Amino acid sequence: MTVLFWDIDGTLITTGRAGMFAWNDSVREIIGREFDLRTEMRTAGLTDYQIAARTFEVLGVDPEPALVERMVRRYEELLPSSLPRRNGCVLPNVREILEHLRDRSDVRSYLLTGNTRGGARAKLTYYGLMDFFPDGAFADDMGDRSAIAQRALALARDAGPVSDHAVFVVGDTPHDITCAAAIGARTIAVATGGYTLEELRAHGPWQVFAELPPADRFVALIDGARPSSMAPGGRSVSA
DSSP states (O other), rough: EEEEEEEBBBTEEEEEHHHHHHHHHHHHHHHHHOOOOHHOOOOOOOHHHHHHHHHHHHHHHHHHHHHHHHHHHHHHHHHHGGGGOOOEEOTTTTTHHHHHHHOTOOOOOOOOOOOSSHHHHHHHHTOOOOOSOOOEEEOSSOOHHHHHHHHHHHHHHHHEEEEEEOEEEEESSSSHHHHHTTOOOOOESSSSSOHHHHHHHTTTOSSEEOOOOOHHHHHHHHHTOOOOOOOTTTTOOOO
């Protein structure tokens, strides 16, 4: 069985950073301070819990666990009403790839994301992609993306046999490449988020593209993957 683990922001969709409204409003409600996520930190690749903790650190507030949890929960509540405030979209070729793979009995797609489960559901429901994913692994504490990746792989293995050489992480940040390495997966990196092709290449992904290729090319890529094709340090191409 081939397994694909998909990141969300910058990989499947862009929300136009609509989530910043939910974060900013949460800060205002919880600690009574003005905060603008756009200018205060680079969030690409961070989990929702890490964003909450770093927000408090930037503001000089102790990011104690109960406060971080409260912040994350309020963000989840505010996110659905924040998404329409920006013109986001499903990224190129994503829907076509997912449609193609849905008909394959030998391929399973899961989410592997730094979003919370509630945040992921809000975003993918809004953009009409939720039905493509039976489940996934999400941020549920301050753990890093490698810990989330371990949970994702365990989830996939619980559902049936997984080929050691047919596990892929599709993502747009160095964090996705790192978490793929933690579970022995190959990274298909895309420069559709906050990192350039050059920045992604520096971390040695298996493949890297400016954007996801058309469905037929993407499927040929994963179908043609063989153990011998993985060169030391990763191999990359661009399109």
